[in-house]
Amino acid sequence: MTLTTSPYDDDHLHEECAIYGIFGTSDAAAHTALGLHALQHRGQEAAGIVATDGTTFNVHRGLGHVGENFGEDNQEVMDQLVGHSAIGHTRYSTTGETALRNVQPLFADLEFGGFALCHNGNLTNALQVREGLVRQGSIFQSTMDTEVIIHLIARSRRASVVDRLVEAMNQVEGGYSLICMSKDTLIGLRDPFGVRPLVLGKIGDAYILCSETCGLDIIGADFVRDINPGELVVIDAKGVRSFFPFRPRPSRFCIFEYIYFARPDSMVEGHSVYAARKGIGAELANESGVDADVVVPVPDSGVPAAIGYAEASGLPFELGIIRNHYVGRTFIQPTDKVRHLGVKLKHNANRGQLEGKRVILVDDSIVRGTTSTKIVEMVRQAGATEVHMRIASPPTTHSCFYGVDTPERSKLLAAQMSVEEMAEKIGVDSLAFISIDGLYRAMGEAARNNDVPQFCDACFTGDYPISLTDYTGGRTRQLSLLAEAS
Incomplete structure (x- = not known):
């Protein structure tokens, strides 16, 4: 197939x-x-x-x-x-x-x-x-x-x-x-x-x-x-x-450009994307620090935030997960057994940096939660004694309608579960997301201004700045962006 x-x-x-x-x-x-x-x-x-x-x-x-x-x-x-x-x-x-x-x-x-x-x-x-x-x-x-x-x-x-x-x-x-x-x-x-x-x-x-x-x-x-x-x-x-x-x-401006979309070496709207992600990681550490031995990014997108988290927390940063960059998005998988090998096609645990340690995993977001579950399981199998996950964005609770491929809201994990329920589902000892105000502080703003927010953050808040004319009754009627009409 x-x-x-x-x-x-x-x-x-x-x-x-x-x-x-x-x-x-x-x-x-x-x-x-x-x-x-x-x-x-x-x-x-x-x-x-x-x-x-x-x-x-x-x-x-x-x-x-x-x-x-x-x-x-x-x-x-x-x-x-x-x-x-x-x-x-x-x-x-x-x-x-x-x-x-x-x-x-x-x-x-x-x-x-x-x-x-x-x-x-x-x-x-x-x-x-x-x-x-x-x-x-x-x-x-x-x-x-x-x-x-x-x-x-x-x-x-x-x-x-x-x-x-x-x-x-x-x-x-x-x-x-x-x-x-x-x-x-x-x-x-x-x-x-x-x-x-x-x-x-x-x-x-x-x-x-x-x-x-x-x-x-x-x-x-x-x-x-x-x-x-x-x-x-x-x-x-x-x-x-x-x-x-x-x-x-x-x-x-779309705040997710700073969190994930833009390349780290780009300057976007006067901000270094790399510096912004480090700042978000530092703010995340200040908000939700936990006793641990090592900070590990989920590569590649979690790396800058993990560096910022490690620097702010005083914990060592280690590449506890190695990504295989040669796995394409299209491939052949002959059997369900191969399918269930899961995330190891793309990521593998660096056991020497995980075994016997309390690990903080830093990633940019959780959407459906499928990969997070597999990553956590892999880290535990490598011998981590505790696994704490920290997310460099607020919970993604709403779909985007401004040019980002987002699942329906019913498939967004954070729209269906509390943080505690999410933590249990993905199998971590603790889970925390940066707050919306913390995200704004990391971007140099005092806090989110509820009257006139400085960014488009609708995927976190549901505050859509542009009318959704083609969205009715909780069902999108928008044209596909690269899909045949059904």
């Missing part, structure tokens, strides 16, 4: 996509492929690039990793992606059959010429808008929310590409960052709340838009600044121009 999602999966929330665009270099597609490679952590199941020389648009999209589509074994593909401007996308799929027609960037020939678009996030009224467009005669080629934007732009009677895009985006809701490309223009846009990230960089005379600064570092580009919430930037032969076409809203 071939599985598309590993039962040994790390049981984390998954970011849906990365976006990348560059304007003003003859090697635009090659730069974009490298940038997507640096952003591979944001999506591992599909990748695409569209490039233009100002006359022709060249497209390649495929399932699989960036390297499988744009690596050294695919030089003929790269040779075809000629142009001075390019945009690219990499994505992690939701449930269902992955389909090439749903891989971004999307491209269409519109009244004003070729137009390509890639999108990180989710439109929360996409189904409602789509149904209206279909009634008016629109024909959709994918099941993605992103395609709604293309149709709205196509129907606009505004004169310029930018004005058409603004008119389209005024008809949708959600958390998003977009990169768009016409024959002579690159456009970047963040939603008014700034939920999803987008940064501006420069290398030589070329400008870059991408999800994280690590996408700049890989090609030696300079970070210029973050694109602001609600900001639209136009990059063309005249340089960079900035507009704010939407009603201002308070910033509600």
